Amino acid sequence: xxxxxxxxxxxxxxxxxxxxxxxxxxxxxxxxxxxxxxxxxxxxxxxxxxxxxxxxxxxxxxxxxxxxxxxxxxxxxxxxxxxxxxxxxxxxxxxxxxxxxxxxxxxxxxxxxxxxxxxxxxxxxxxxxxxxxxxxxxxxxxxxxxxxxxxxxxxxxxxxxxxxxxxxxxxxxxxxxxxxxxxxxxxxxxxxxxxxxxxxxxxxxxxxxxxxxxxxxxxxxxxxxxxxxxxxxxxxxxxxxxxxxxxxxxxxxxxxxxxxxxxxxxxxxxxxxxxxxxxxxxxxxxxxxxxxxxxxxxxxxxxxxxxxxxxxxxxxxxxxxxxxxxxxxxxxxxxxxxxxxxxxxxxxxxxxxxxxxxxxxxxxxxxxxxxxxxxxxxxxxxxxxxxxxxxxxxxxxxxxxxxxxxxxxxxxxxxxxxxxxxxxxxxxxxxxxxxxxxxxxxxxxxxxxxxxxxxxxxxxxxxxxxxxxxxxxxxxxxxxxxxxxxxxxxxxxxxxxxxxxxxxxxxxxxxxxxxxxxxxxxxxxxxxxxxxxxxxxxxxxxxxxxxxxxxxxxxxxxxxxxxxxxxxxxxxx
Amino acid sequence: xxxxxxxxxxxxxxxxxxxxxxxxxxxxxxxxxxxxxxxxxxxxxxxxxxxxxxxxxxxxxxxxxxxxxxxxxxxxxxxxxxxxxxxxxxxxxxxxxxxxxxxxxxxxxxxxxxxxxxxxxxxxxxxxxxxxxxxxxxxxxxxxxxxxxxxxxxxxxxxxxxxxxxxxxxxxxxxxxxxxxxxxxxxxxxxxxxxxxxxxxxxxxxxxxxxxxxxxxxxxxxxxxxxxxxxxxxxxxxxxxxxxxxxxxxxxxxxxxxxxxxxxxxxxxxxxxxxx
Numbered sequence: 001x002x003x004x005x006x007x008x009x010x011x012x013x014x015x016x017x018x019x020x021x022x023x024x025x026x027x028x029x030x031x032x033x034x035x036x037x038x039x040x041x042x043x044x045x046x047x048x049x050x051x052x053x054x055x056x057x058x059x060x061x062x063x064x065x066x067x068x069x070x071x072x073x074x075x076x077x078x079x080x081x082x083x084x085x086x087x088x089x090x091x092x093x094x095x096x097x098x099x100x101x102x103x104x105x106x107x108x109x110x111x112x113x114x115x116x117x118x119x120x121x122x123x124x125x126x127x128x129x130x131x132x133x134x135x136x137x138x139x140x141x142x143x144x145x146x147x148x149x150x151x152x153x154x155x156x157x158x159x160x161x162x163x164x165x166x167x168x169x170x171x172x173x174x175x176x177x178x179x180x181x182x183x184x185x186x187x188x189x190x191x192x193x194x195x196x197x198x199x200x201x202x203x204x205x206x207x208x209x210x211x212x213x214x215x216x217x218x219x220x221x222x223x224x225x226x227x228x229x230x231x232x233x234x235x236x237x238x239x240x241x242x243x244x245x246x247x248x249x250x251x252x253x254x255x256x257x258x259x260x261x262x263x264x265x266x267x268x269x270x271x272x273x274x275x276x277x278x279x280x281x282x283x284x285x286x287x288x289x290x291x292x293x294x295x296x297x298x299x300x301x302x303x304x305x306x307x308x309x310x311x312x313x314x315x316x317x318x319x320x321x322x323x324x325x326x327x328x329x330x331x332x333x334x335x336x337x338x339x340x341x342x343x344x345x346x347x348x349x350x351x352x353x354x355x356x357x358x359x360x361x362x363x364x365x366x367x368x369x370x371x372x373x374x375x376x377x378x379x380x381x382x383x384x385x386x387x388x389x390x391x392x393x394x395x396x397x398x399x400x401x402x403x404x405x406x407x408x409x410x411x412x413x414x415x416x417x418x419x420x421x422x423x424x425x426x427x428x429x430x431x432x433x434x435x436x437x438x439x440x441x442x443x444x445x446x447x448x449x450x451x452x453x454x455x456x457x458x459x460x461x462x463x464x465x466x467x468x469x470x471x472x473x474x475x476x477x478x479x480x481x482x483x484x485x486x487x488x489x490x491x492x493x494x495x496x497x498x499x500x501x502x503x504x505x506x507x508x509x510x511x512x513x514x515x516x517x518x519x520x521x522x523x524x525x526x527x528x529x530x531x532x533x534x535x536x537x538x539x540x541x542x543x544x545x546x547x548x549x550x551x552x553x554x555x556x557x558x559x560x561x562x563x564x565x566x567x568x569x570x571x572x573x
Numbered sequence: 574x575x576x577x578x579x580x581x582x583x584x585x586x587x588x589x590x591x592x593x594x595x596x597x598x599x600x601x602x603x604x605x606x607x608x609x610x611x612x613x614x615x616x617x618x619x620x621x622x623x624x625x626x627x628x629x630x631x632x633x634x635x636x637x638x639x640x641x642x643x644x645x646x647x648x649x650x651x652x653x654x655x656x657x658x659x660x661x662x663x664x665x666x667x668x669x670x671x672x673x674x675x676x677x678x679x680x681x682x683x684x685x686x687x688x689x690x691x692x693x694x695x696x697x698x699x700x701x702x703x704x705x706x707x708x709x710x711x712x713x714x715x716x717x718x719x720x721x722x723x724x725x726x727x728x729x730x731x732x733x734x735x736x737x738x739x740x741x742x743x744x745x746x747x748x749x750x751x752x753x754x755x756x757x758x759x760x761x762x763x764x765x766x767x768x769x770x771x772x773x774x775x776x777x778x779x780x781x782x783x784x785x786x787x788x789x790x791x792x793x794x795x796x797x798x799x800x801x802x803x804x805x806x807x808x809x810x811x812x813x814x815x816x817x818x819x820x821x822x823x824x825x826x827x828x829x830x831x832x833x834x835x836x837x838x839x840x841x842x843x844x845x846x847x848x849x
Contacts, residue, residue, distance in 0.1 A: 059602070059604060082606035
């Protein structure tokens with residue numbers, strides 16, 4: 001039997017001053033050329049396991065290390081990190097954090113120069129790597145002018161150019177839109193097939209994982225609690241639920257169909273299989289969607305009137321965009337990277353001013369509000385929480401803006417306690433924000449914004465990097481705030497999470513408004529979705545495959561139309 | 574599912590899995606080769622960048638050479654405590670060298686600025702409760718005493734500056750010099766190493782005051798040897814130097830406390846000679 005490429009033997013690891021092990025008795029093999037997925041709840045030890053593979057854990061962090069980890073037969077504790085990096089390439093969760101050169105070409109060359117690869121060979125490898133990831137035309141661009149998807153592909157190219165035996169990708173698509181995410185996973189499959197590189201991929205993207213990995217490992221509390229083909233793992237819904245892992249939408253739908261006796265087949269994990277299977281089921285009962293709440297009248301809390309924005313370099317980001325947001329709206333903003341979503345959000349915050357048109361809050365032009373006034377009207381939670389954290393404790397972070405507003409100490413303390421409690425952060429109030437997991441750091445930023453009690457809350461991809469439970473907790477909170485009277489505007493790529501939360505969606509393409517409709521209508525406007533390269537959710541695709549007239553948009557709604565026991569239909573319009 | 578190890582058997586269903594590692598405890602050694610004085614080169618580069626960026630910000634309208642001083646002067650000593658004396662001196666020296674080109678408005682006399690930046694980190698690196706770097710400490714003490722002798726000889730005995738005026742002008746620095754030669758140095762080092770962040774802040778304030786005073790006294794001496802400013806300027810210094818030292822110490826304490834609090838909570842492995 002061949003020696004595995006990676007061999008964990010009773011590996012445990014404790015960070016310095018940590019109260020519990022980040023990894024515990026891990027026994028795991030990865031064979032050459034294998035694609036292995038690694039999933040688990042936030043804080044389950046996925047990133048630590050990745051960092052152990054080139055010796056960064058424990059050599060860079062210190063702490064206590066138990067057991068033995070062999071990569072290509074070499075003990076990771078006995079060799080310098082830079083030697084190990086030649087065989088194990090690591091791509092971090094935020095690709096922009098590891099891009100350091102001035103051009104795309106130089107970025108790929110950097111690691112090769114450090115590995116003392118001959119110049120002629122470097123030139124050759126740059127060409128191969130650029131061609132493999134489709135960035136040849138952008139070789140002279142500065143990496144930080146690339147889109148998120150392009151940066152991700154560049155990070156992959158720079159890692160691939162070192163000709164590693166193993167590529168470790170920590171949440172490689174968490175920042176990407178669906179089209180870019182599909183592209184990255186297709187690239188992984190191609191590099192694996194063409195060059196035989198083994199991959200370890202962590203993440204919360206079940207649809208892409210199901211289509212790509214050969215084995216799926218589940219971590220919980222630093223332990224390996226499952227190591228099996230993805231079919232076996234994704235069909236074990238109790239295991240997924242215990243570990244806060246979202247199953248593919250098609251699996252959930254078919255599991256519910258099986259519960260109702262509509263099928264005896266094992267739930268598929270890939271959509272194309274599900275689409276084929278559902279055609280062979282008996283015809284579903286007709287579905288009457290709940291009546292959508294009529295649009296509100298009166299002065300909108302936020303309005304854009306024929307807004308266009310052209311950046312200084314001539315890039316047209318928004319064109320003739322008119323939009324009214326009313327109090328208590330829960331608006332989802334959808335579109336691919338580069339569709340104009342961020343530019344739109346910056347207009348809400350007066351960080352950008354329209355080149356043409358106007359933006360108003362309660363009928364008054366945004367320019368008439370002072371910065372503190374605007375901060376109390378519009379709260380903004382950015383996509384990358386780390387850019388907004390600068391205090392030494394969670395409590396200080398949440399209370400910072402309240403101190404600036406000179407609130408009385410009693411009121412300040414009340415607000416801090418309330419938001420920390422509502423986000424489950426009270427036990428962490430004295431911790432340093434950067435000692436927390438990414439998911440917890442995101443919650444700290446949300447808490448800091450909520451403490452200001454703004455009327456309008458703008459969330460830019462708040463579920464990025466969150467496990468299923470964390471994502472649901474954040475969305476539940478947004479729904480509660482909405483029900484309490486706040487207006488919520490949420491940008492997301494995770495369409496399947498939206499039913500039950502947003503009541504309205506707008507779809508942007510190239511800076512233009514393509515669609516403004518109820519969430520259900522938007523989800524079923526397949527033509528509009530296709531025009532922006534957005535894929536319908538599994539539940540919607542399955543409903544339309546079963547009967548093109550069906551307008552269900554959750555697995556529960558669709559499954560309720562099969563079997564002997566009709567269930568109440570969903571209430572989200 | 575055969576691979577699922579989470580499904581407990583009847584006996585295991587009531588027992589929490591042990592959190593005691595069963596593997597052999599290993600000795601953790603950092604095998605990286607790119608180090609300066611026990612600190613990773615990457616850390617030195619990061620802090621050099623910080624020093625270069627802070628060189629942009631002028632923080633006073635007047636100083637010995639007639640220019641504003643850069644905010645970076647408040648963190649030269651911090652690099653010594655974060656990286657140790659040699660790596661800290663490299664970071665400060667390289668950062669201020671870059672700063673001279675990027676921000677000439679705060680540079681003063683360039684070679685004195687770079688040497689001063691490096692010396693500030695060197696002095697800070699030996700302000701520690703540990704009895705390490707004894708030779709370096711002894712050498713720095715000799716250098717300081719020589720600076721005092723040369724400065725006094727040139728100003729008082731050659732140029733006729735009144736002794737009382739000289740002492741008044743450099744009282745802040747002279748107190749720091751005495752403090753450095755006495756065990757006060759180790760007491761301040763103990764404060765910086767304390768787990769209590771309030772004591773850390775106090776230690777950083779006093780330590781920055783001490784290291785920056787030693788640095789500035791040397792810079793002033795060299796500037797004086799070149800410029801020979803008049804007696805009247807010493808009188809002006811008597812008022813301005815304590816204020817500027819307070820500003821440097823404040824910068825060092827505020828930035829340093831935040832940085833040390835962050836580094837401690839991020840559990841990064843410390844450079845060999847780090848003092849926090």
